Amino acid sequence: MRILTKEESQYIDRMAPEKYGIPLGYLMENAGSDVAQVLANHYKGAKSILFLSGNGNNGADGLVAARHLMELEIPVCIYLFGESQKGSQLFKEQLHMVKQLGIAIYTSLDDIPWHTIWAVVEGLIGTGMKGELRFQMKEVIEIVQSQCELYSISKWSIDIPAGVNANTGEVSHSSFKADYTITFGATKQGVCLYPGKEYAGHVIVKPLGIPFEKVLQNYQAYHNTWGLDIRLIETLLRPRSAIAHKGRNGHTLVIGGSNGMIGAPLMAGEASVHSGAGKTTVAVPDDCLRTLQNKVMPEVMTASFRSVSDIMDLVKDKSVLALGPGLGRREETAQIVLEFLATYDGPIVLDADAFYALGDMANGETNGVLQSRSHPAIMTPHLGEFSRLTGRSILDIQKNYVQSARDFAIAQHVVLVLKGIPSLVALPNGTIYINMAGNSGMGTGGMGDVLTGMISAFVAQGYEVNEAALIGTFLHSYTADRLGTKKLWGYTPSDVSVRIGSVISELLSPSLNV
Ligand SMILES: NC(=O)C1=CN([C@@H]2O[C@H](COP(=O)(O)OP(=O)(O)OC[C@H]3O[C@@H](n4cnc5c(N)ncnc54)[C@H](O)[C@@H]3O)[C@@H](O)[C@H]2O)[C@@H](O)CC1
Ligand SMILES: Nc1ncnc2c1ncn2[C@@H]1O[C@H](COP(=O)(O)OP(=O)(O)O)[C@@H](O)[C@H]1O
Ligand SMILES: [K+]
Numbered sequence: 001m002r003i004l005t006k007e008e009s010q011y012i013d014r015m016a017p018e019k020y021g022i023p024l025g026y027l028m029e030n031a032g033s034d035v036a037q038v039l040a041n042h043y044k045g046a047k048s049i050l051f052l053s054g055n056g057n058n059g060a061d062g063l064v065a066a067r068h069l070m071e072l073e074i075p076v077c078i079y080l081f082g083e084s085q086k087g088s089q090l091f092k093e094q095l096h097m098v099k100q101l102g103i104a105i106y107t108s109l110d111d112i113p114w115h116t117i118w119a120v121v122e123g124l125i126g127t128g129m130k131g132e133l134r135f136q137m138k139e140v141i142e143i144v145q146s147q148c149e150l151y152s153i154s155k156w157s158i159d160i161p162a163g164v165n166a167n168t169g170e171v172s173h174s175s176f177k178a179d180y181t182i183t184f185g186a187t188k189q190g191v192c193l194y195p196g197k198e199y200a201g202h203v204i205v206k207p208l209g210i211p212f213e214k215v216l217q218n219y220q221a222y223h224n225t226w227g228l229d230i231r232l233i234e235t236l237l238r239p240r241s242a243i244a245h246k247g248r249n250g251h252t253l254v255i256g257g258s259n260g261m262i263g264a265p266l267m268a269g270e271a272s273v274h275s276g277a278g279k280t281t282v283a284v285p286d287d288c289l290r291t292l293q294n295k296v297m298p299e300v301m302t303a304s305f306r307s308v309s310d311i312m313d314l315v316k317d318k319s320v321l322a323l324g325p326g327l328g329r330r331e332e333t334a335q336i337v338l339e340f341l342a343t344y345d346g347p348i349v350l351d352a353d354a355f356y357a358l359g360d361m362a363n364g365e366t367n368g369v370l371q372s373r374s375h376p377a378i379m380t381p382h383l384g385e386f387s388r389l390t391g392r393s394i395l396d397i398q399k400n401y402v403q404s405a406r407d408f409a410i411a412q413h414v415v416l417v418l419k420g421i422p423s424l425v426a427l428p429n430g431t432i433y434i435n436m437a438g439n440s441g442m443g444t445g446g447m448g449d450v451l452t453g454m455i456s457a458f459v460a461q462g463y464e465v466n467e468a469a470l471i472g473t474f475l476h477s478y479t480a481d482r483l484g485t486k487k488l489w490g491y492t493p494s495d496v497s498v499r500i501g502s503v504i505s506e507l508l509s510p511s512l513n514v
Contacts, residue, residue, distance in 0.1 A: 001205075001227035002186040003434060006166035008216055009127045009188065012208070015215045025090055027209045028057060031184045032064020032094075034206035035158060038182050039065065039119065040072050042154075047118035048075040052144060054124040054137075054162075055080075055087030061158050062123030063094035066103055077104040079112060081124055081140055109140065114147045119154040122176045126159040126166075127188065133163045138174035145177065157181040160188050161199045168399065169193030177201075184208045189225055192434045193401060194421060223406060228425060228433040230507070233474045236467050239508050240276065249278030250319035250460025254453065255311060256326045256352070257284030258333070262291050264326025264352065264449045269300045271453025271497040272322070275472075276504070277460040280453075283314050285333075308339045320347040320459040324354030325449045333357070341369055347459045349378045351452040352385070360391040361412060371413045376428050378459075378469050379412075380452055382419040406430050415469045417455070419448060423477070425469050433470060438477035439484040446493035451476045454500060479503045 004012075016022040039049060051066050053059035059081075066076040084095055099105065106112050122144075124137060133141075141162060148155050155178045160166050163175025169190040181191060181200040185208030191200035216224075226232065241248070252272040256265030262284065269282035283303040284292050293302050305311050315321050321344070327333055337357035341348075350358075358366045370377045379389075387394045390408060397404045401420060409416040409426035416426040423435040455472030459465060479499050483491040 001229050001231065001436070002213070003189050003192055003225040003227055004186045004212075005189050005225065006127045007221060008212075008219065009166070009185075011219050012185070012210065012212050012215050015218075016210050020210065020215070022210055024057070025093070027184075028061055028090055028094075029064055030209035031061045031158075031206070033068050034184070035061060035065035035121070035182050036068030036072070038180075038204055038206070039069060039121065039156070040074060043074055043118065045118060046075070048077050048116050049119045049121060050112065050117045051076065051078045052120060052122045052124050052140070053078055053080050053091075055082040055084055055091050056125065056128045057088050057090055058126030058128065058158055059123040060088065060091040060094040061126075062121055063091070063098050065121065065158075066098055067094075067101060070101060070103060077106065077112070077117075079106045079109065081137065109143050109147075112147075114151050114153070117147075117151065117153050119156055120144055120148055121156045121158060122162055122178065123158040124162040124176070126162075129163070129166070133172035133174065137162065138172070141174050141176050155179045155201075157200065159183050160191060161196075164190050164196040164199050166190040168401065169196030170399070171195050171199055175199050180204060182206060185210075185212050187227065189402060189434075192227060192422070192436070197422075223430040223432070225402065225432045225434065227436045228470060228474050229436040230474075230478065232433075233471055233478075234507060236463075236471055237504065237508055244278075246278035249276060250457075250462065251279040251281065251317065252277045252320055252322060252453070252456045252460045253315055253318040254280070254282045254322045254325065254456070255284075255305070255314070256322070256324055257282075257288045257292060258326055258328030258330070258353075259288060261326030261328060262288055262295060263446060266292065266296055266300075267446045267449040267493055267497065268322050268325045268351075268453035268456070270297055270494070271450040271500070272457040272460070273297065273299045274497045274500050275454045275457035275475075276501065277319075277457040280457075281314070281318070283311070308336050308343070311336070311340050312343065315344060315346065318346075320349065320456045322349045322351065322452050322456040324351040325452055327353035329353055329356045338366065338369070345374050347375045347465060348373075349380065349452055349456045349459070351380045351448065355379070355381055355385045355389055358389060361389045362408075363391045367412075373413070375465050376414050378415045378417065378455055378465050380417040380419060380448065380455065382448060386418055402432055402434075406432055415465050417451070417469050417473050419451070423473055425473050427466050433473075435473055435477055437474055437481050439481055439488060441484045441488045441491055442477065442480045442496075444493065447476075447480075447496070450493040450497050453497070475500060475503060 458468035
């Protein structure tokens with residue numbers, strides 16, 4: 001699923017007429033008619049649909065929809081916000097038409113017969129929003145929302161809810177909280193990110209009327225963003241070869257663990273087994289080996305290390321290394337990690353305490369450590385760890401979430417799985433995937449260790465690092481969503497781990513229904 005930024009939408013807006021000779025009015029007619037069709041499909045009964053219209057093109061989309069609904073004999077009315085004479089050219093043209101058609105137009109909210117309204121369709125402002133919502137618009141939204149609550153009126157937004165930043169998902173105070181958002185071409189980035197996602201409700205994407213990917217090919221600031229969803233994963237997953245034996249399905253080595261933190265590498269190792277790696281070895285520091293052996297499932301092989309050369313020996317015949325879960329933050333461990341990274345060039349997934357060793361990568365001595373690898377490293381930090389890696393505050397990262405991930409992945413030439421809510425996968429070329437799955441039940445210790453084990457297992461089985469990061473990140477959350485529908489509280493990372501295999505089988509052969 002393609003996702004558009006505000007700048008990309010505005011570029012398409014400009015280019016459609018300029019380069020392709022498609023007047024914006026055509027796209028608007030298309031958009032408005034789609035809005036009308038969606039509303040007509042949902043409409044029941046005899047009440048009216050009220051369009052809240054700003055004086056930009058977002059409002060004009062609504063006016064087009066009102067005209068189309070009138071043709072379908074669905075009662076409509078319009079509330080006009082702002083000074084019409086200062087509106088966009090297309091808005092003024094559309095306003096003239098609805099006036100000529102005699103559609104009821106209100107300029108005061110007090111005059112609206114709220115008890116006769118079935119749905120409010122907000123076209124106050126779309127991708128043209130600058131800064132915070134202005135005071136008067138906030139007031140209007142607050143009144144409309146309280147009337148919607150009072151009269152159980154359904155709430156719709158055109159393109160993006162008023163007040164939601166189309167890029168960052170930040171919301172102005174008193175933003176419009178929709179039940180449904182009808183958007184054009186592709187979902188806007190801001191409604192895939194929190195809190196914007198909660199304001200958009202269910203998002204319905206309708207065609208824009210121009211092949212926008214083609215238009216965007218010439219856009220200089222072009223860095224595409226995609227939804228990480230089931231459709232994408234179905235295109236990436238490959239059936240397991242009937243003749244593949246354990247040697248062909250790859251060998252994961254997990255290096256981690258410290259006193260009191262044996263569970264982390266153990267969960268990563270077990271997730272690797274459940275995700276289909278042919279073999280899995282978990283190696284811990286010498287003094288932790290016995291504890292590991294007492295706890296681990298029999299399918300996992302165990303080993304221990306004391307030095308960099310021990311790790312080099314262990315990794316020799318392995319397909320992928322997962323480095324960091326529970327490794328601890330002792331200075332000598334950090335030294336081992338750095339020394340090892342300087343010599344080892346194979347596929348690697350870095351997690352947890354491996355980041356401690358790397359420190360502030362943007363400004364410190366480790367900047368450049370990962371850039372020249374044959375296989376870009378996969379890094380799976382949560383926001384706290386990412387804050388340390390970038391030397392920036394969590395708040396600052398959250399404000400520029402997508403861009404922060406993109407900048408880091410490009411600069412360090414890594415596949416970054418940034419475990420915020422939602423998680424992002426940023427590829428070294430700057431392409432971003434926003435995870436569409438996941439739920440709050442996943443906020444339990446060990447969930448990240450399972451993710452590391454899963455991603456490693458997909459690398460072991462021969463997927464490219466980009467693919468493995470995407471498949472692992474999505475299936476981890478998707479499997480958790482399956483558990484979350486039954487009980488959102490109290491399912492464990494190990495519950496997710498043991499179900500991964502059956503979810504993969506189900507996706508590969510839907511008729512299995514396992
Ligand atoms: N991308 C495309 O190709 C298409 C875009 N269309 C529509 O066009 C919309 C964008 O239209 P515009 O660029 O005219 O912009 P908008 O209609 O989104 O917003 C512009 C209006 O909002 C006001 N405004 C800006 N910031 C404000 C703030 N902080 N508080 C209160 N008011 C504020 C401006 O004064 C102006 O009146 C899209 O969201 C979409 O609905 C459609 O017509 C279909 C085609
Ligand atoms: N509210 C939430 N919604 C979606 N995913 C979540 C939520 N809370 C946590 N997660 C996911 O759970 C995992 C937690 O990872 P992490 O913080 O590294 O856990 P740990 O260090 O305990 O293993 C990440 O994949 C994260 O995206
Ligand atoms: K809107």
